[in-house]
Amino acid sequence: MPPAIPVDLSHLPPMKDLTTTNITPNVILINNQCPSPRGRYIFERLVTHLHDFARETRLSTAEWMLGLDFLTSVGQASSDLRREMILLSDTLGLSALVDAIDHPRTKESTEGTVLGPFHTHDALEVENGAAVHTDPLGEALFVLGTVRGTDGRAIEGCRIDVWEGDSQGNYDVQYPDRNGPDGRGILYSDKQGAFWFRCVKPVSYPIPLDGPVAEMLRYLGRHPNRPGHVHFFLRKDGYDPLITALYPRGDPHEASDPVFGVKESLIVDYTTVDAEMAKKYGVKEGIAAITYDFVLVTEEETKQLRKQEALQAIKQMGRSLEGFEGLPVLDVD
């Protein structure tokens, strides 16, 4: 590595003798060289909040180091099959918040929830009716969904990613000897907007207890148990992607989910597969069933909603909005 790479310094504001108060505008000033207006705005807010956090807490050097070491350990615990950094975001409520900001819903549409750390990209496409879980210890569950637009019309060919933990509370990726996806599948809705598959009843389970995020929850005196649920990720061109989950009613952790994902509208009651259903879908009569109607919002409607809510939020800050791909950027004054 050569000493000092050649740079043009002529346009830079001089920056020296920074104090606890003047450091923030100066860091923002130097970051404002960023050519992207969106980047400038994001870093302005990031630096402001980061510095305010340190000033308001009077953060000590020891605490700062503890925080950096913690973030480092979360990064180092992360891999394609273990998303510890997402789990950190989940347990701080950031994931649920970002989902709600980015995917505003109408009264008619299905609410979203957190993606969670266990979604993978290696699930296989399966036919409707397939068993997506091999778990021999699990209680059989039949899931029947329909996909519609807010106009009530069936959506055909919607891609539905489903995934869930097993009867022991583990996702496939939590087994060291995993040699492929299990408890996962990708389905497509039929002409009537319907899709159906077999899996196992989800159970409540703790977030991975051997990582830094679980350590943080222990420090905070929080329990680690998520209520049982089945994940759904619905995608169809022209519609806003829907990341959501269904929670069977009655789980003791329903109202204290460590990742803040439960919504009343996503809590479902188990029913039982009757003779007609058994015949129609080729599934065993008498096993537990979940049926749910998923309602998607169009991309266009989502854009409008997102912009409305952004305008409102920026107005509350007493600032003005410049459009940039629908996301706010720094006002020029």
Added chain:
Amino acid sequence: MPPAIPVDLSHLPPMKDLTTTNITPNVILINNQCPSPRGRYIFERLVTHLHDFARETRLSTAEWMLGLDFLTSVGQASSDLRREMILLSDTLGLSALVDAIDHPRTKESTEGTVLGPFHTHDALEVENGAAVHTDPLGEALFVLGTVRGTDGRAIEGCRIDVWEGDSQGNYDVQYPDRNGPDGRGILYSDKQGAFWFRCVKPVSYPIPLDGPVAEMLRYLGRHPNRPGHVHFFLRKDGYDPLITALYPRGDPHEASDPVFGVKESLIVDYTTVDAEMAKKYGVKEGIAAITYDFVLVTEEETKQLRKQEALQAIKQMGRSLEGFEGLPVLDVD
């Protein structure tokens, strides 16, 4: 891993249907189970700023994922010999800010600056007069310091950690074939408070260009060059530890340091070792020299200053302070 570990849920407030506005008080409520009042306060401010950041920027799912992936990569680039997470904190101005908060100075005392990512724990203790750098390409430099209290009295037996990059702009840890410390040493001040050593003239150098932090600087349009400097870390019982650095005057990057570390009081002029100095310290006449008087603040005085500044900052927030090892905690209302 067993499903759901047994927990007492009876005392928990119910938490469901969280929206973009009510999620913040609810996350704070559940975090307030933390038995440490300091922990409760830090997490209250952390969650508030994290959520406000997302709300004010209308953070998109794609940007959120980019941010998490970036933090993960910073964690994964970090090791004992490469502190990329510290570098991130440095380049966002957080390190300089935390140092200023935690180590308030009086008018008489030496200003502190960032520790930086290149301090290690394997430097060897050397006698005064030793050469702490073997770099054969470097220009010889003699450093003579004294350590005093704000009362002007010499401090004997102060432990002084020194470290610097070489003539190529690299620290020892940046060489893959490093087999021990170089450009580092630990000295102790003598009865007169003096310490002295030989090293090489520091040169300006870029922060490591192959990591995620350098990528961030490129995105922001910022240059990566630190002005040349020699690091000092002074420790003596009864005094506040002083982490600082000396910057030889005239470096072109003096006023645009990417880690915001330069202070006018830490800029020094090179002098030349004269005959008397050469004889007294056993060093070659005619080589470059730096002399500097380091002034330490007592632990007690630092505590008082820290508390005064904390009281002021908390008052500005319109909140009240409860003492907890001198650091603010959440007010009870």
